[in-house]
Amino acid sequence: MAEPIKILIVDDKPNNLFTLKTVLHEAAAEFVEADSGNEALRQLLHHDFALAILDVQMPEMDGYELARLIRGREKTSRLPIIFLSAIYSDSFHIFKGYNSGAVDFITKPFHPEILLGKVLFFMEIYRQQQQLRETISELEHAKQLVLEQNRLLERMATHDELTGLCNRRKLAEVMKREAERSRRYGTELSLLMLDLDHFKKVNDTYGHDFGDFVIKEFAARILAGIRRSDFSFRFGGEEFIVLLPQTGLSGALTAAEKIRALCAEQPFAGLQISIGMTVSIGIASYQDHKPQQPDDLICCADRALYLAKESGRNRVVVYNSTAEHCDEQ
Secondary structure: OOOOOEEEEEOOOHHHHHHHHHHOHHHOOEEEEEOOHHHHHHHHHHOOOOEEEEEOOOOOOOHHHHHHHHHHOHHHOOOOEEEEEOOOOOHHHHHHHHHOOOOEEEEOOOOHHHHHHHHHHHHHHHHHHHHHHHHHHHHHHHHHHHHHHHHHHHHHHHEOOOOOOEOHHHHHHHHHHHHHHHHHHOOOEEEEEEEEOOHHHHHHHHOHHHHHHHHHHHHHHHHHOOOOOOEEEEEEOOEEEEEEEOOOHHHHHHHHHHHHHHHHOOOEEEOOEEEOOOEEEEEEEHHHHOOOOHHHHHHHHHHHHHHHHHOOOOOEEEEEOOOOEEEEO
């Protein structure tokens, strides 16, 4: 249930406050009373009001001064103010009221229906403003949901669901960018192609659930062996690619050997199963091997990986473009 709209009524005479509440009881608002300007300011700190009805003549602080203070406070600068006065009804005081920030100046005795109509009008304005703020908030929330959904869709389109690593689509984008940077500025760029040895036997022997566990664990070990500035991709099945910007063959060999050792020296243990797994790795370098196209760098590393498999697995091999063979490390 929505909270009632609040109206601040300020008068130093209790009878006047009672009369106002009686006249305006049809407004179905919550009336907050203040018998002085200072008390009104205290109430403004604790409540949000749709309207303030101020008596002009009060001790210590009159209605004009109170209105100026209300207007000077950012939170209440737009609060509608109606002045009520039994003594001041001349043009000078009426204009002074408007200059103090009032939206209306009503002299006593007033017609109850006229005051009620004005109060209902400002209550409706307040209600519409509240609804507008809620609508804006809902739209902003919906906007954030759309942005979050778009980010999620973008991630799903560019990342492998099982490992969380980038996928082949993202690889094409990053390869093109990094190869162009290496070509233009002459910077180093190396690529590792990695393939788990005898992975098919894992699925055949222990099932695909454990196979998925091994793939995820292998992805974690790849990340543990490279820098945060490097890029890792699931190329397909048990094949992975690591792209190493600002890294020559020496640095690529260090990273590859670290990943190989992480696999060879630590069993893959999970789902109540523990097995040893090794990885074969092929390396190619942009500056050393001068590929014509970014994808050619992948082909070079793939040829090195093939030799690593053929020569016994669990090893790192660098592609040798001059002799069209690979050097085992």
